[in-house]
Amino acid sequence: MLPPMRQLLLDLMPESPPSLANFVGDGNEEALAALADWFSGPQPLFLLWGEAGSGKSHLLQASGLHYVDGAQDPLLAGAPAEAEGLAVDNVQALAEAGQIALFNHFNRLRLAVENGRPGKLLVASDQPPAALQLREDLRTRLGSALIFRLRPLSDEEKLAALAAQAADRGLKLSREALxxxxxxxxxxxxxxxxxLAALDRYSLEHKRPITLPLLREVLQHAGDSTV
Structure with a gap:
């Protein structure tokens, strides 16, 4: 049987799937505004790039498009041939066959758009298109996209975001606790x-104030603590 806190976390995670509303976009406002405009615009291709932790996967999963992770599916076997909306994560990890599949998908998509049918392809990578080690024809196609870099949050920005979320919940957490x-x-x-949500619920259910000892208990039960 799972420890209560770990089960609580597992119960919480499905309730908060990635969405545009729960993406912390500090410093990435321009990219987010462009992405929102793109969904209703004529351009079929949009590319986000940035280092790990910048939120690329979150936005692709929140897009509502059919999501495929190139790191897990390098052949793009999970991408439907006729998908009107496709989000391909970690495009830099695609194998040769996956690159060909993406190239062909883009060409079909462009033809569909030219014939008045809707279609969107959202792609994410760890580098801008010109630096990707991909087939030249695919790299050229990706270079024609609307391209925006996502900047990861700094530790200070993460602390500020956590503090704001805690305040929204009516929690008074010190900087030390955060x-x-x-x-x-x-x-x-x-x-x-x-x-943070689990901590709030755990504190209420056990009628205990949020202190460092309670934080340690939560993290140890969750299996995340290093102490």
Whole structure:
């Protein structure tokens, strides 16, 4: 049987799937505005690039398009041939066959758009198109996209976002407590937000104030603590 806190986290995570509303976009406002405009515009291709932790996967999964991760599916076997909307993550990890499949998909999509049918292709990579080690024809196609870089949040920005979320919940957490939480768990904002929600619920259910000992208990039960 799972420890209560770990089960609580598992229960919480499905309730907060990636969405545009729960993406912390500090410093990426221009990219987010362009992405929102793109969904209703004529351009079929949009590319986000940035280092790990910048939120690319979050936005692709939140897009509502059919999501495929090139790191998990390098052949793009999970991409439907006729998908009107496709989001391909980690395009830099595609194998040769996957690159050909994406190239062909883009050509079909462009033809569909030219004939008045809707279609969108959202792509994410760890580098801009010109630096990707991909087939030249695919790299050229990707270079024709609307291209925006996502900047990862700094530690200070993550702390500020956590503090704001805590305040929205009516929680009074010191900077020391927030730093402790961030330094001893996964640093992506979705996990941190889920931990904060779990902490709030755990505190209410056990009628205990949120203190560092309670934080340690939560993280140890969750299996995330390093102490």
């Amino acid at each position: 730093t402790y939480l961030m330094n001893r768990s996964s640093r992506d904002m979705r996990t941190l937000a889920a931990l």
